[in-house]
Amino acid sequence: MDYSIKIGGEAGQGIQTIGEGLGRIFARSGYHVFSHQDYESRVRGGHNFYQLRFANHPLAASRQNMDILVALDRESITRHGQELTPKGRVIYDAAALDFSSDDPAFLAIPFEKLAQEQGGSKIMANTVATGAVLGMLGLDLDLLLKLIAALFHKKGDAVVEANRNAARAGYQFAREHGDGVSFEVAAAEGQQRLLIGGIEAIGLGALASGCTFYAAYPMTPSTGILNFLASKGKEYGVMVEQAEDEIAAINMALGASYAGLRAMTGTSGGGFALMAEGLSLAGMTETPIVIAMGQRPGPATGLPTRTEQGDLGFLLTAGHGEFPRVILAPGTAEQAFYLTNKAFELAEKYQIPVFLLFDTYLGDSQWTYDGLDLKQVSYHDYRLRGEAFGEQQDYKRYALTDSGISPLGVPGDAAHLVVVDSDEHDEEGHIIEDNATRNQMVEKRLFRKLPLIKGEMAPPKLYGEQEPRVVLVGWGSTYGVMKEAVDALAESEKIAMLHFSEIFPLPEMAPFDYRAFLDQVPLAVCIELNATGQFSRLLRAETGFEFKAVIHKYDGRPFTVEELIGEIHGHLKDI
């Protein structure tokens, strides 16, 4: 059993409400869920969809074909009608769409009329639709009724009851009129599962890491982090500030970090372009900062709400001058949670900027898990505070040390002065011009730290066949679709995935010699959602390995499993 549902409609019609509601119900029932979204850069109108999949096995990507299409507009039918599986069904409101079909795959459900009759208001058409989907699948309505209570309790009993009636009406209608529906939904095999999106995982990871400062300027796909942390601000004591621009955002975060907080900013490529000088400032002043960088297709404004892995090259060299940086690129919400934590730890331990490089697809998608293991979360306070700071003799912010790491004092906590400077500086932090000090400082903040930082990077994850004939290589958000492609092809091919989520500096070869591994695989395919193969270029520059086969996609949409498999088949004949 592996069902996919797509809810299509105009922006503002509430497709997200339906999608999120269904996802939550499936997860609470004990199914595994994966969802992703596709939307235009507009507040009303256009065509958007929300696609979710549920099954009794772990899911990591979206499929190409739908079992149920909830069409809230006619465009959903014209665009996605052909995506229907042989037994798939379209549900739609014939009156609202001014459209009807005799095709037995089409089931007209008067969402709006039922909403008005049972709930009292057309607004509840979405609740009717959600109930109808559950009815078609023959699932229990109870979870939806509970969810409605949780969502609407603040609006009063009347609203809760009206929505419940609307849900019941949709459910009943689908049960009574959905004859010939042959979805065989197996009972859920698990307990209720945690359902989490990439953005939320980053936000949670920040909270779990003791982040108490977030400044950002709104920009898709990072805005969700701003909203999430703001919603938790009071509970967790997190200062969340909407900056006047991205330049201010990163400088505010650096100010807060200097003052003694774990600070973060978030943006997308265009906003990050403005942050580049601030990044360099973090490098020079050795001020810890985490930057959540959500990629979307460029150049310039590009496709604002869509996805791409197009900014890796930019991040590798952004900021004037030479300084250490770390780039972590999670492939799932789970990785996003743990890597956000790692980002904060590394940023503070080495007093460097650390990027959490994600994309719209990862940010908007949702995964289910049994849970997140908080024991895997680290928290070390690397700052010098209070008495411990006061006890230091001759404190110097940039004291030369063997590790290159100088003591990070919290200003005001002791009589010592914390002096930082964007100019080249001496150990105390004051401006210098002499070459000897310059050399010592470059040695300290760059060369001594680099090998230590490299040693922190985890090796890429090898999944599937250990001695494969074909290996799919990728990074970041393609993790799930590559994994599912490997699973699907494993019966007929010795195939594996090599996925990098800690991508700069590239991990050492000592624990796992991935260069030697790649050399011995007959066909290594580098898969990237960009036009020029930015990761394959990085791998070649750092290891000398050159991919003979690549799959690139740059239309702003993620791969579906079938689409990627099709591309891989094209390369298999070359071995």
Place this chain on the structure above:
Amino acid sequence: MVTLKTFSGPQPAWCPGCGNFAILNTFKEVMVELKLEPHQFTVVSGIGQAAKLPHYTKCNTFNGLHGRALPVATGIRLANPAMPVIVTTGDGDCYGEGGNHLLAAMRRNINVKLFVHNNQIYGLTKGQPSPTSDEGTRAKNVPGGVISQPLNPMALGVALDCGFVARSFAADMEHLKEMMKEAMSHQGLALLDILQPCITFNKVNTYKWYRERVYHLEPDYDPEDRLSAFAKALEWGERIPIGVIYRNSRPAYEEHVPVLAGGSLVQQAFDPAKIEATLQDFY
């Protein structure tokens, strides 16, 4: 015991006779009078001759990027409202490169003391016009003279309802000291524009030029009347008023932020256990 010696630093790399010396000396005197120890406040600066000030005294220092002192200062204040923060900046740094941050800081009314060394010229980059250069100012890069109108920081401050808008003159050290002290005690953004002769690159707005024009605001001048403050802010040219042009009692930004109600976030203990409860929201 805090004395002037407490704040003595290395010899400044400013031109002999620069107006910045008087500002630096007055700054030290104010810190002594306020009994602030060097570690008890932070000076944030950007780039320019004024931005070097913290290096020539003793204090916590964040000497960042050109134009970006205000966002850094805002970040420090929002992290630790117990830490007094002073920005030392110039007309190019603050009114030019950092313009948007100035607008935002005034709107927020963040409790930062903004000391702008205004010499109406770019000193560090050797003599280009600044946002406050008068129309017609000639420079190597503008041989025909400046066409744009100068920015009026006083009028801007009044227009945006900035909590404290004042002007002083580097060579009138008693007045400057009073203005710095008033700015320090103001709870909100305190803009103090300090007329500062540049003896090397500005041959027009000299000590003599300022002395002939500057006058102290009349004793009966009411800085809380916004409309008359605006009229006063527009005075420039033959007569230049110095003193507190405008002030109001808008509460500082920090006082509105619910997260800061308990005080400095820097002193807040981190409780990782809390996350367990939040995780339940995702089931």
